[in-house]
Amino acid sequence: xxxxxxxxxxxxxxxxxxxxxxxxxxxxxxxxxxxxxxxxxxxxxxxxxxxxxxxxxxxxxxxxxxxxxxxxxxxxxxxxxxxxxxxxxxxxxxxxxxxxxxxxxxxxxxxxxxxxxxxxxxxxxxxxxxxxxxxxxxxxxxxxxxxxxxxxxxxxxxxxxxxxxxxxxxxxxxxxxxxxxxxxxx
Amino acid sequence: xxxxxxxxxxxxxxxxxxxxxxxxxxxxxxxxxxxxxxxxxxxxxxxxxxxxxxxxxxxxxxxxxxxxxxxxxxxxxxxxxxxxxxxxxxxxxxxxxxxxxxxxxxxxxxxxxxxxxxxxxxxxxxxxxxxxxxxxxxxxxxxxxxxxxxxxxxxxxxxxxxxxxxxxxxxxxxxxxxxxxxxxxxxxxxxxxxxxxxxxxxxxxxxxxxxxxxxxxxxxxxxxxxxxxxxxxxxxxxxxxxxxxxxxxxxxxxxxx
Numbered sequence: 001x002x003x004x005x006x007x008x009x010x011x012x013x014x015x016x017x018x019x020x021x022x023x024x025x026x027x028x029x030x031x032x033x034x035x036x037x038x039x040x041x042x043x044x045x046x047x048x049x050x051x052x053x054x055x056x057x058x059x060x061x062x063x064x065x066x067x068x069x070x071x072x073x074x075x076x077x078x079x080x081x082x083x084x085x086x087x088x089x090x091x092x093x094x095x096x097x098x099x100x101x102x103x104x105x106x107x108x109x110x111x112x113x114x115x116x117x118x119x120x121x122x123x124x125x126x127x128x129x130x131x132x133x134x135x136x137x138x139x140x141x142x143x144x145x146x147x148x149x150x151x152x153x154x155x156x157x158x159x160x161x162x163x164x165x166x167x168x169x170x171x172x173x174x175x176x177x178x179x180x181x182x183x184x185x186x
Numbered sequence: 187x188x189x190x191x192x193x194x195x196x197x198x199x200x201x202x203x204x205x206x207x208x209x210x211x212x213x214x215x216x217x218x219x220x221x222x223x224x225x226x227x228x229x230x231x232x233x234x235x236x237x238x239x240x241x242x243x244x245x246x247x248x249x250x251x252x253x254x255x256x257x258x259x260x261x262x263x264x265x266x267x268x269x270x271x272x273x274x275x276x277x278x279x280x281x282x283x284x285x286x287x288x289x290x291x292x293x294x295x296x297x298x299x300x301x302x303x304x305x306x307x308x309x310x311x312x313x314x315x316x317x318x319x320x321x322x323x324x325x326x327x328x329x330x331x332x333x334x335x336x337x338x339x340x341x342x343x344x345x346x347x348x349x350x351x352x353x354x355x356x357x358x359x360x361x362x363x364x365x366x367x368x369x370x371x372x373x374x375x376x377x378x379x380x381x382x383x384x385x386x387x388x389x390x391x392x393x394x395x396x397x398x399x400x401x402x403x404x405x406x407x408x409x410x411x412x413x414x415x416x417x418x419x420x421x422x423x424x425x426x427x428x429x430x431x432x433x434x435x436x437x438x439x440x441x442x443x
Contacts, residue, residue, distance in 0.1 A: 010391075010394055010427055010428040011409065013409045014391070014393060014394060014408055014409060014428070015394075017393065017405075017406065017407060017408050017409065018393065018394060018395065018405075020406065021404055021405070021406050023395070023396070024255065024258055024259065025396060027254075027255070027258050028251075028255060029426075031251060031254060031255075032251075035245075035246050035250070035251065036245050036246070037238065037239065037241070039243070039244075039245070039246035039250070040241040040242060040243040041238045041241050043241075043243050043244075044241045044243065049247075052246075053246060053247070053250050053253075056246055056250055056254075057250065057253060057254055057257070060254050061254065061257055061258070061261075064258050064261065065261065078239075079232065079235040079236075079238070079239070080235075082235055082238035082239060083231065083234070083235045083238060085238070086238050087203070090203070119239070122236070122239045123239050123240060123241075123242070126236045126237065126239050126240040127240050129236075130237075130240055141237065142237075144199070144202045144204040145202055145234060145237045145238075146237075148203065148204075149204065150204050150205070150206040151199050151204050151205060151206070152206060152207070154204070166195040166196070166198070166199060167195060169195070169198050169199055169202065169204065170194060170195045170197075170198035170199075173198050173201070173230055173233040173234060174233070176233045176236045176237070177229070177233045180236065
C-alpha cells in the first residue's frame with residue numbers, strides 16, 4: 001500500500017522497465033531518485049568529492065549498460081544501489097579490483113525508497129537506531145561498513161578481542177533488522 | 187531449516203566483507219552447502235544496506251548529472267526486454283562443480299551412465315529448441331523496439347496519419363507489449379500512461395512512456411499483477427511521475443481484440 005507521500009510516484013520497477021527499453025528520461029529519473037544516496041555513501045567512504053563523483057558515474061552507467069542486473073528479486077533498487085556504491089567505494093579506497101560483481105548483490109528485503117519521503121523516513125530511522133547503540137558498538141559497525149576494515153584490523157585498532165568485535169557487529173546488524181522488522185512484515 | 191548458530195557471527199562479518207583468513211574460507215565452504223545460511227546472508231546484507239541509508243551529505247553537483255546523461259546519450263544501446271543472462275553466483279558455480287563430480291562417479295556405473303546420457307541428450311535437445319525460440323523472440327523484440335527501425339502505418343489514402351496503439355497482452359504470463367505510432371508530442375513535464383482496464387476493479391497502471399521524435403513509443407513487460415484478464419487498454423496524459431489512477435480525459439482506448 002502506498003503512503004500519501006508515495007502516491008503518484010512511479011514504482012522503481014516501472015522506471016527500470018522503461019530504461020530497459022532504452023528510455024533515457026527513465027535513466028534521468030532513476031538518477032534523480034538515487035544519486036543522493038549513492039553520492040553520500042561514496043563520499044562518506046572516500047572523503048573526496050572527485051572520487052565520489054567517479055563512483056556515482058560508474059554505478060549509474062553500469063546500470064544503463066546492464067539494466068538486467070537489477071530485478072525485484074534483488075530487494076529495493078535504492079538499497080541495492082547504496083550497497084553497490086559502498087562496495088565500489090571501499091574497493092576504490094583500498095585501491096583494489098572490484099571484489100563483488102553487481103549481479104552477486106542480492107538483498108533479502110529492504111525498505112522501499114522510491115519517494116523522497118520514503119528515503120528521509122528510512123534515513124531518520126537508521127540514524128535513530130545507531131544513536132541508541134552503545135558508542136563502541138556503533139563505532140565497530142561503522143569501521144567495518146564505511147572504512148572497509150576487516151574484523152582483525154578492527155581488533156588491532158581498538159585493542160578489543162576478535163570475539164568481541166564479531167559479537168558487536170552481529171548485534172548491531174540485528175538491532176537494525178529489529179527496527180525495520182515491522183515495516184518488512186506489513 | 188535454520189541458520190547454523192556456530193556461523194551466525196561470521197555470517198554478519200562476511201555480509202560486510204569484513205571476514206578474512208581461515209574463518210572466511212571455512213564459511214564459504216559451509217555456504218556452498220547450506221541454503222538457510224545463504225538466505226541469512228542476503229538478509230544480513232539488507233541489514234547492512236540500512237547503514238548506507240544513514241549517510242547524510244551534500245547532493246552531487248549538477249555537472250555529475252550532465253556528465254552521466256552525456257555518456258548515456260553516447261551509448262545508445264539496443265533495448266533490452268528481458269534479462270536473459272543467467273545470474274552468476276559463486277554458490278551456483280560450486281553447485282555445478284559438485285554436480286560434475288557426481289556425474290563422474292556415476293559414469294562408472296554402466297546402466298546409470300546410459301540413462302544419464304539419454305537424459306543429457308534430451309536436455310541438450312530441449313536447450314537447443316529453447317535457445318532457438320529465445321533467439322527468435324529476441325529478434326522480434328529487437329525489431330519492435332529498435333530505435334533505427336522504420337515504422338510504417340497504412341491508412342486510407344488522403345487520410346492524415348492518426349495516433350494509434352497496439353497492445354499484445356498474455357494474461358497468464360502478465361506479459362504486455364505495447365507499440366504506438368503518430369502520437370502527438372507532449373509538454374516536457376507530461377508523460378503518457380498506459381492503463382490495463384480489468385474486467386473488475388480499478389484501472390491498473392501499465393507503464394509510462396514518451397514518444398520519440400517520430401511519435402513512436404513502446405512499452406515492454408511493465409510490472410502487472412499476474413493473471414489479470416483485461417477488458418481493454420487505455421491511455422491518458424499524466425504528470426511526469428505518473429499517476430495511480432487515470433486523469434481524464436482518456437486520449438486513446440482500445441476498441442476490442
